[in-house]
Amino acid sequence: MDDEHSAPSDALFPAEPQAKREGQAAYRVLARKYRPSGFSDLIGQEPMVRTLENAFELNRIHQAYLLTGVRGVGKTTTARILARAFNYELPAQDGRAAVDRPTIHMDALGAHCQAIIDSRHPDVLEMDAASHTGIDDIREIIENARYRPVMARVKVYIIDEVHMLSKAAFNGLLKTLEEPPEHVKFIFATTEIDKVPVTVRSRCQRFDLRRIDAGLLAAHLRKICDLESVTIEDEALAMVARAAEGSARDALSLLDQAIAHGAAGGGAIAAQDLRLMLGVADKSRVIDLFEAAMKGEIAAAIALLQEQYDGGADPAQVLLELAEFTHLVTRLKLAPDAAQSNALTEEERRRGGDAAGTLSISVLTRAWQILMKGVDELRSSPRPLASADMVLVRLTHAAEMPSPEEALRKLGFGQGGAPRPAPGAAPAAAPGERPPVALAPAPSALATSAAPAQRRAAEPAPAAEVKIADFRALVALAGEKRDIQLKIALETEVRLVRFEQGCIEFELAPGGSTRLPQLLMQKLQDWTGTRWLVALAAGGAPTLREEALARESEKRSGIEADPLVASILAQFPGAEIVAVRGKETEQAATAGAELAYDDEEPDDV
Known part of the structure; x- marks a missing residue:
């Protein structure tokens, strides 16, 4: 009998891993070790946190939530934090009042918190819709939803990648989702909100989790490096934050890789080491390449690209960073306050501001279009470096082309496309008057003004x-x-x-x-x-x-x-x-x- 009763206990509470019994703690990756456990730990999602805080304070808690956003912004993490908030219970001890109601203020671990964080609570059920797509899995949820929770206040169903459910599964879930029992809450997470039927979306409160700003992400990585006693350059952290593209999980995974890559040196992790690891170009050399292309120096531009390619940089990544700097210069020209962003280095601010003061919007937009088209070409090209060289050729030659205003001026047209008055002629518009915006001068007008005087003399007299x-x-x-x-x-x-x-x-x-x-x-x-x-x-x-x-x-x-x-x-x-x-x-x-x-x-x- 003892053996029979011991088996279920072992199944519910499995033995500790062998490495832990021997005193060797298993390594936890940074993305799991520093996973947020409360709303105060979430970064970059202040609008959602504020809405949920007010809803809990007013006791206006919804029956179903739909969390959407790109990978790694915290959808599943937010779902687990919500499950904690639904079932938060804290007994009174050491003069502290007991908490026995849903709240998002969870300063200490409650009775169910650790089990929910570790994904082993019997009343918080997580399901991956990618591997449970059929109607049978939904029927099981519907059947179990009728029974009250075993330990917690409410039963929570977390369905990740919910857009992977079949049409029949969605239809089977609709009635229960609209009128669930009082003790059941649903939390859905998805990266492709458009694939979720409107009938499901209309029954949920939707929260769009935003990409995390690169400056905020770099500051978060700096705190983690301090906790891990890791020395790393600020430029290297900014590089990791930009490469993560707003995803906290991607940033922590790259930081884990960077720590392992730079551990052999024993000193601070340098930006140059990360540049080799990520296959990205040197930012200062990218700016040098941008300046050479904008000056029309094709030989210097190709040499700079070859230098970065020899250093391990991917040609497509070089063009992408060149396009990013073009975008930065355009923003600095149109919105100078963008220079105050924490994600920019001092060199980017200084040299980007100089370029913004000398280049026109037409030149910058033309460069952006050429680079974006070039990046698409490189994705299918069997020879990326040669294709990147040809993109630079187009870019440098386009930089030498005059702007439309300069072309009209050279062809004898004044500001706004109006024909330039002859010397001594009266001006066409009074001083201070807004010049007209010419839509399209006739092509024959441009051809005639550019023709030599001898050709004009030979033409027949007009009517x-x-x-x-x-x-x-x-x-x-x-x-x-x-x-x-x-x-x-x-x-x-x-x-x-x-x-x-x-x-x-x-x-x-x-x-x-x-x-x-x-x-x-x-x-x-x-x-x-x-x-x-x-x-x-x-x-x-x-x-x-x-x-x-x-x-x-x-x-x-x-x-x-x-x-x-x-x-x-x-x-x-x-x-x-x-x-x-x-x-x-x-x-x-x-x-x-x-x-x-x-x-x-x-x-x-």
């Missing part, structure tokens, strides 16, 4: 130039040309800013077609025999249709204010003014009627 007095004359010309669609667009979509011979500036009315400026430019060139500049600008006057409606409304308001009209409207409820006619309207109507009668045949008597 006679047609003058247009004002904008209304332009609308009338569109009607004469029977281009009714353009005429209607001019009346309803154009809010005129400036009109003069050869140049129109206007603002598009809401709903206006963005193709109208290009279309109008082409039509004017065909109708007048001259090139017109059509540009968009802000602050235009009302459209012709809006002006007509405003005049009609003003007339109607004046008529309605007339005492006689007001009395008539009062005597006939429901009556309304259909049209307002003045002397001009009557004359036009009479003239039209006379013309109509002239055209008719006389009636036979």
Whole structure:
């Protein structure tokens, strides 16, 4: 009998490992050793912690929670902490009051905490949906959910990677998930929230765990290194934090690897050692490569890439870091406050700021596009180094290309794409006036301005130039040309800013077609025999249709204010003014009627 009763006890409380009995503690990786056990230990998830704290304080605890985010941000860890909070019990001792209600303030280990942390509590059941995907596994959960917990306050089901469940399993879970017993809580975790059915998402409170900031992650790694008595350079920690891409688990795994890699030296773990281990490029050499490419020094750029490749850096990783620095320079140019980030080194701040002051946004965005396309090419290239060299060739040649503004200036166009005035000519716009934004000068204009004087002299003389007095004359010309669609667009979509011979500036009315400026430019060139500049600008006057409606409304308001009209409207409820006619309207109507009668045949008597 003793043997029979001893077997279940051994199964519930297994013997200690052989290494521990012999006095040799088994090594625990950093990701498990420093796994958060309470909400205060979670880093970078303050919005979620605040929401849960308020919910527990107000006793508004939900029946099901859905945790989503990238790998390693703490989804499963948060689920276990929530299971602790649901079942937190702390007996009174040493003058401390007892705690017997759900709370997220768990300063000491409660009666069930250690068992939940070690994943061996009978009332906190963890299931990996990747290996339990069928309806039978869900049926087992539904059957067991009917029974009250064995030891704890509530029974908690933690389903990891819940998106792996089959459609039948999700459907089988819906009813229990919507109306679970009072003693049951569900916590789901997933990295692919879009694969979770909407019917499941609507029954849960969803929390999106964010990627952890690189600066915050580096500070967290520094604390762990101090606890482990590990000496490591700040640059090396920043390198690990960036390589982790916001994942705390990845960062701790890389730190574990870095400690093992640098243990042979006996001194501080240097950034150079980690650079070789991770296969990343030297940040200062990446900046040198960026500066050489932006200056158009192709030979120096290829030599720098070859140097880093010989040092063990992956060409694709070099291009990625080059793109990251391009992004940093762009941010420093648009938002100088970004230089205060803790994740940046002093060299990145200084040299990135210098590059931001000299390079234009168009150059930086063009470099980013070339690098991103190059990274995609390297992923499928059989010769990564040669492909990276060709990407650098494209990048350096693109850096030598003038910006659109410089190209227009060299071709004889002034600021905004307007033709540069001849010496002594009056300026096109008054001082301080906002220059128009040219949409698309006609290609023939660029070709003609770039052609030599001899070629222009040999060309045939253009047709006679047609003058247009004002904008209304332009609308009338569109009607004469029977281009009714353009005429209607001019009346309803154009809010005129400036009109003069050869140049129109206007603002598009809401709903206006963005193709109208290009279309109008082409039509004017065909109708007048001259090139017109059509540009968009802000602050235009009302459209012709809006002006007509405003005049009609003003007339109607004046008529309605007339005492006689007001009395008539009062005597006939429901009556309304259909049209307002003045002397001009009557004359036009009479003239039209006379013309109509002239055209008719006389009636036979």
